[in-house]
Amino acid sequence: MWGCVRGSDLKRAVCAALFAALAATSSAWAEEPAGDVPQRVVSMNLCTDQLALALADPSQIVSVSHFATDPSMSVHWKQAEDLPVNFGRAEEISILHPDLVLADTWSNPDTIRMLRTLGIRVEQLPPGTSLPEIRGRIETMGKLLGHPGRAAKMLADFDARLAAIQTPAPGLKAAIIGPSGYGYGPRTLEGQILEMAGFQNVVSGPGLDWGGRLPLEDLVMDRPDLVVVGGSQGGTGTSRAQEVLAHPVLRDLPVVRGLRDASWTCGAPAMLNAVGQLATLGRKIEKEKLTQ
Template sequence: MWGCVRRSDRLGAAFIALISAGFLLAVPARGETSAPVAPARVVSMNLCTDQLALALADQGQIVSLSHFATDPNMSVRWKQAEEYPENYGRAEEISILHPDLVLADTWSNPDTIAMLKTLGLRVEQLPPGTSLPEIRARITTMGALLGHPDRAAKMLTGFDARLAAIKRPAPGLRAAVIGPSGYGYGPRTLEGQILAMAGFDNVVSGPGLDWGGRLPLEDLVMDRPDLVIMGGSQGKMGTSRAQAVLEHPVLRDLPTVQGLRDARWTCGGPAMLGAVADLAAFGRKIERNKATQ
């Protein structure tokens, strides 16, 4: 009997020793940190996460992009996106791809997000980047999520250099960005940020208009802006009643421009700087014209 007990004790001690040895092997030594493993199967279900993922990910790291990614009116990387399968942001089609990272926006369908998380998938929702600090933070976050923080840092360096090199008109020019139904984009929107970065004051501003609102055409005419940028969300004029307001005769006497808004106005990121540069050049042209009048 005593021999059996002693034998059992010896087996127990040996088992504990093995567990302890495995634990010690698994725990890194003090001062050491294990590098996070970069995701190998990334699915993006949002147009703006598509754009950053395409810019920062490894070849083959992405397994699917949103169906908007191949639309040249919305996506600056539409040609590159054609190499990838598309998704419509549905939980069932995303889950069968077995992603180890799903990229979404904070405005993505909450039911889809909840279902993906219930299925045990990792979902990261990035806030929309409108202000310059938000855009910079979004780039840094995306680089970290994809396991390429060095690429994100390099992108930010280039972003800052390009922004600093843009030649803006002198302060004082006023502009408005007007969309369907006469909706004006306020200073907190990406459109408003592009105006500010290009050196324009935004006509659509004031109490309750941080994010914009419907702007009566009479008010717009009375404000006499130096420039009115018109068009839909991708800068194209349509045939709907909402678009028809942009062809109202009262606008003919205003300095309006159509087609200036394109895919570069869609997402906060490096591509938007091309839109900023073009708008700033337009502002300098207006400035020169004023000087000769």
């Protein structure tokens, strides 16, 4: 509770949402399930996979995307191993006779159009990056699957975990860069994870809300306290785009490699694993600065 009083605006907003969620969950749990519960659900998107696998009854899901079984991308890969996978094609999905297909806003429009022409219900969920969007996706998924109570509990747990994360004092700067020196701006999921962990994102400013190529010279001039590089394999490889991440100038920066794993992939409760890791790093950096 004391952390809610003394925390940042983001922390106080999370605490307020937590208290509201706790007040609402008892009635929500009593209502489960709601409406017509779909019995044959197909997910054709990695992030709808993750929420569906967490909220649906196992018997409801008849297929998930082929990414769902990849441990580097899916936190529920073990759960997905026993399910048939799809590659987002209308032909393979339609023969499964689904009564609900879960897709993303950016899923293949030809597939969406064909499925709807065949009379198959398709629900497209917008990608979630900000906290309100992430919370909205969870709530919507619970309603679509007929399990609003489970979604309410997931939201309450999410808010409680986020409120409990101890972040460093404001002032630490960080950047997340990928192949070709691409930097992730504040509107991206990566940028939101940085903010939740208590860091100021150096990839910001006009035209960089969603990120963009960040010259390494600019990165050095920004003097970040932390640079998160690449993905789960450390961020270096054989392509020219990956070679940027092995540039000698990065040796003089506080670079961390191999930190980004499946918990960074989607706006879902697992992302709090990434937030917690970054917050812990931030407190360590903060402590080291105090002793210098």
